[in-house]
Amino acid sequence: xxxxxxxxxxxxxxxxxVRQIKYAIAEQTxxxxxxxxxxxxxxxxxxxxxxxxxxxxxxxxxxxxxETLRGRGVVVCKGSLDRCRKQRxxxxxxRVADVLNEALTGGLDADEIRAIVEQQLKSIKNGxx
Amino acid sequence: xxxxxxxxxxxxxxxxxVRQIKYAIAEQTxxxxxxxxxxxxxxxxxxxxxxxxxxxxxxxxxxxxxETLRGRGVVVCKGSLDRCRKQRxxxxxxRVADVLNEALTGGLDADEIRAIVEQQLKSIKNGxx
Amino acid sequence: xxxxxxxxxxxxxxxxxVRQIKYAIAEQTxxxxxxxxxxxxxxxxxxxxxxxxxxxxxxxxxxxxxETLRGRGVVVCKGSLDRCRKQRxxxxxxRVADVLNEALTGGLDADEIRAIVEQQLKSIKNGxx
Amino acid sequence: xxxxxxxxxxxxxxxxxVRQIKYAIAEQTxxxxxxxxxxxxxxxxxxxxxxxxxxxxxxxxxxxxxETLRGRGVVVCKGSLDRCRKQRxxxxxxRVADVLNEALTGGLDADEIRAIVEQQLKSIKNGxx
DNA sequence: GTGGTCTAGACCACA
DNA sequence: GTGGTCTAGACCACA
Numbered sequence: 001x002x003x004x005x006x007x008x009x010x011x012x013x014x015x016x017x018v019r020q021i022k023y024a025i026a027e028q029t030x031x032x033x034x035x036x037x038x039x040x041x042x043x044x045x046x047x048x049x050x051x052x053x054x055x056x057x058x059x060x061x062x063x064x065x066x067e068t069l070r071g072r073g074v075v076v077c078k079g080s081l082d083r084c085r086k087q088r089x090x091x092x093x094x095r096v097a098d099v100l101n102e103a104l105t106g107g108l109d110a111d112e113i114r115a116i117v118e119q120q121l122k123s124i125k126n127g128x129x
Numbered sequence: 130x131x132x133x134x135x136x137x138x139x140x141x142x143x144x145x146x147v148r149q150i151k152y153a154i155a156e157q158t159x160x161x162x163x164x165x166x167x168x169x170x171x172x173x174x175x176x177x178x179x180x181x182x183x184x185x186x187x188x189x190x191x192x193x194x195x196e197t198l199r200g201r202g203v204v205v206c207k208g209s210l211d212r213c214r215k216q217r218x219x220x221x222x223x224r225v226a227d228v229l230n231e232a233l234t235g236g237l238d239a240d241e242i243r244a245i246v247e248q249q250l251k252s253i254k255n256g257x258x
Numbered sequence: 259x260x261x262x263x264x265x266x267x268x269x270x271x272x273x274x275x276v277r278q279i280k281y282a283i284a285e286q287t288x289x290x291x292x293x294x295x296x297x298x299x300x301x302x303x304x305x306x307x308x309x310x311x312x313x314x315x316x317x318x319x320x321x322x323x324x325e326t327l328r329g330r331g332v333v334v335c336k337g338s339l340d341r342c343r344k345q346r347x348x349x350x351x352x353r354v355a356d357v358l359n360e361a362l363t364g365g366l367d368a369d370e371i372r373a374i375v376e377q378q379l380k381s382i383k384n385g386x387x
Numbered sequence: 388x389x390x391x392x393x394x395x396x397x398x399x400x401x402x403x404x405v406r407q408i409k410y411a412i413a414e415q416t417x418x419x420x421x422x423x424x425x426x427x428x429x430x431x432x433x434x435x436x437x438x439x440x441x442x443x444x445x446x447x448x449x450x451x452x453x454e455t456l457r458g459r460g461v462v463v464c465k466g467s468l469d470r471c472r473k474q475r476x477x478x479x480x481x482r483v484a485d486v487l488n489e490a491l492t493g494g495l496d497a498d499e500i501r502a503i504v505e506q507q508l509k510s511i512k513n514g515x516x
Numbered sequence: 517g518t519g520g521t522c523t524a525g526a527c528c529a530c531a
Numbered sequence: 532g533t534g535g536t537c538t539a540g541a542c543c544a545c546a
Contacts, residue, residue, distance in 0.1 A: 009543080010140065012521060023235040038533065049523045054534075062320055070394060071436065071530035071533050092232045096242075097249045099224045106152040106217050110250050113225075117246055120226045121239050136328060141544060178329065178546045267528080268398065270536060281493040296518065307538045312519075329518050329545035350490045354500075355507045357482045364410040364475050368508050371483075375504055378484045379497050399529060436531045 005046045013048055017056035019091065022065065025076055025084040032081060036066065036074045134175045142177060146185035148220065151194065154205055154213040161210060165195065165203045263304045271306055275314035277349065280323065283334055283342040290339060294324065294332045392433045400435060404443035406478065409452065412463055412471040419468060423453065423461045 003020045005013050024030040036042070039057065043050040057074055060066045065080045103113050132149045134142050153159040165171075168186065172179040186203060189195045194209050232242050261278045263271050282288040294300070297315065301308040315332055318324045323338045361371050390407045392400050411417040423429075426444065430437040444461060447453045452467050490500050 007522095009521095014521080019231075027236040040533085049525095050534095051524085052522065054536095055521085057534080068534060069531090070535095073533055088235050092228070092235060092237065093245050093249065095228045095231070096245050097253065099221070099228050100246065100249050101253055102148075102224070103221045104253060105149075106221060107156040108221065110254075113250070114246070116222050116225050117229065117243070120222065120229050121242070124226070124230055124233060125239075136545095143544075181545060184544085265537095267536095272536080277489075285494040298518085307540095308519095309539085310537065312521095313536085315519080326519060327546090328520095331518055346493050350486070350493060350495065351503050351507065353486045353489070354503050355511065357479070357486050358504065358507050359511055360406075360410075360482070361479045362511060363407075364479060365414040366479065368512075371508070372504070374480050374483050375487065375501070378480065378487050379500070382484070382488055382491060383497075394530095401529075439530060442529085 003042070003046060005048060007048075013046075014052050014055040014059065017042075017046070017048075017053060018059050021056070021060060022084045022087055022091075025065065025080050026088040028081065030076050032076045032078050034076050035072075036076070038073055132171070132175055134177060136177075143181050143184040143188065146171075146175070146177075146182060147188050150185070150189060151213045151216055151220075154194065154209050155217040157210065159205050161205045161207050163205050164201070165205070167202060261300070261304055263306060265306075271304075272310050272313040272317065275300075275304070275306075275311060276317050279314070279318060280342045280345055280349075283323065283338050284346040286339065288334050290334045290336050292334050293330075294334070296331055390429070390433055392435060394435075401439050401442040401446065404429075404433070404435075404440060405446050408443070408447060409471045409474055409478075412452065412467050413475040415468065417463050419463045419465050421463050422459070423463070425460060 003017065003024075005016050007013060021030065021036070030036065036057075037045070039050050039053045043053045046053070057066065057068075061068060061074075064077060065084065066074050067077050068074050100113060103116075104110075108116075132146065132153075134145050136142060150159065150165070159165065165186075166174070168179050168182045172182045175182070186195065190197065190203075193206060194213065195203050196206050197203050229242060232245075233239075237245075261275065261282075263274050265271060279288065279294070288294065294315075295303070297308050297311045301311045304311070315324065315326075319326060319332075322335060323342065324332050325335050326332050358371060361374075362368075366374075390404065390411075392403050394400060408417065408423070417423065423444075424432070426437050426440045430440045433440070444453065448455065448461075451464055452471065453461050454464050455461050487500060490503075491497075495503075
């Protein structure tokens with residue numbers, strides 16, 4: 001599980017962490033019952049203050065995704081796989097809609113957008129491969 | 130020129146305004162030499178504090194996109210059309226890349242993403258038509 | 259609206275604030291649409307760190323009781339009166355149940371408990387009158 | 388002696404244990420000179436870490452309620468019956484006062500409170516019977 | 517002025 | 532070791 005965070009101010013760091021943990025659960029990189037990396041470990045890994053990670057955990061707990069075992073750590077709740085999968089789909093669709101909306105408003109047409117999508121899909125793939 | 134702004138906190142409002150003005154210039158809805166709506170007018174139209182609009186204008190001026198003419202208002206600079214077109218493409222491509230990256234990292238594959246893109250393109254078109 | 263807070267560690271301060279604000283709404287000391295005292299003011303009044311008050315506001319916002327107006331402050335949401343009245347009743351009944359349970363477990367019988375209740379009701383009334 | 392503990396975070400677990408032992412002494416379930424269950428046994432019974440029980444014993448010892456006999460275990464001190472009875476009454480009266488205070492501050496009147504008390508007394512009785 | 521976020525660092529209860 | 536809470540204080544976007 002390798003989380004990364006972009007502190008440049010676009011989106012609050014703790015929300016980025018929330019999202020990535022949800023994705024990791026959706027991906028089954030994190031499974032129900034499994035312990036999450038501790039606040040301290042995760043905060044070091046992300047070069048972020050422990051409070052910021054704790055805040056992310058708070059949110060996830062309020063959302064019923066994770067659960068705290070006193071003194072032992074934080075685990076993924078039972079039904080979280082399904083919920084995270086649904087949320088992931090919604091979150092991504094929303095962001096896609098935003099960007100497309102902006103692109104269309106900004107004067108690009110559907111084909112130009114498709115071209116950008118394909119180009120980016122390719123470059124990301126290559127960046128990885 | 131009808132700008133809209135989403136105050137929900139994702140992106141700073143003044144940056145949304147900056148972006149939309151650049152788009153308007155790229156689209157030639159705003160042309161070189163043309164007067165922009167005044168801070169006051171635009172702030173009312175967007176239901177936003179005048180300071181926020183002023184902040185956006187500062188940014189655009191620092192970027193050489195617009196220029197203040199004493200006593201007359203704010204106008205689009207000469208070379209802005211080209212610059213805004215380039216920036217628009219870059220900005221959108223960047224955001225598309227971001228979203229796609231997130232979607233891929235989040236465990237969706239290229240086809241799932243294309244499906245979402247098409248679905249959103251359709252729904253946006255319908256929402257408008 | 260005079261809130262007080264007991265920092266002795268029994269219950270987290272931010273939860274005490276949450277509770278008192280809910281009570282104030284239930285009492286209509288705070289009404290829908292009304293601005294709450296600002297984080298800074300309230301933190302001074304309670305001799306507590308602003309972050310602690312902010313944390314309480316977070317909780318209330320997550321619970322849909324209050325709403326943030328950017329740059330202006332925090333207001334009570336529309337349906338909050340009813341919700342807070344219900345919650346107040348539940349919260350108090352729970353705490354009463356806890357105490358009674360403890361008292362019964364601790365070896366007091368129902369009449370001894372009633373006696374204590376009446377005695378305290380009287381002494382509180384006198385303390386106030 | 389059957390202790391129970393509520394780990395939900397309202398009150399520290401070790402304090403709950405302290406209180407229950409005092410109650411057990413007041414009830415003469417535990418008598419002067421009698422051996423308490425060992426830290427190990429009690430921690431298993433309560434599904435709690437031994438350190439937490441040990442911490443409770445520390446408190447009771449500091450308060451002169453119990454005493455460690457080397458090699459034999461922990462016993463109830465001589466004068467503890469009286470002291471625990473007094474403390475029990477005080478503790479319960481205090482907690483009742485707290486709750487009533489909160490209820491009155493929260494806008495309920497004496498009769499509403501009595502109603503809740505009676506309702507809870509009944510439901511607890513039924514829960515047990 | 518308003519709230520939101522973040523850092524740095526402390527102390528606590530619990531395992 | 533674990534997370535929870537709190538303080539002190541900074542910077543940001545917004546009104």
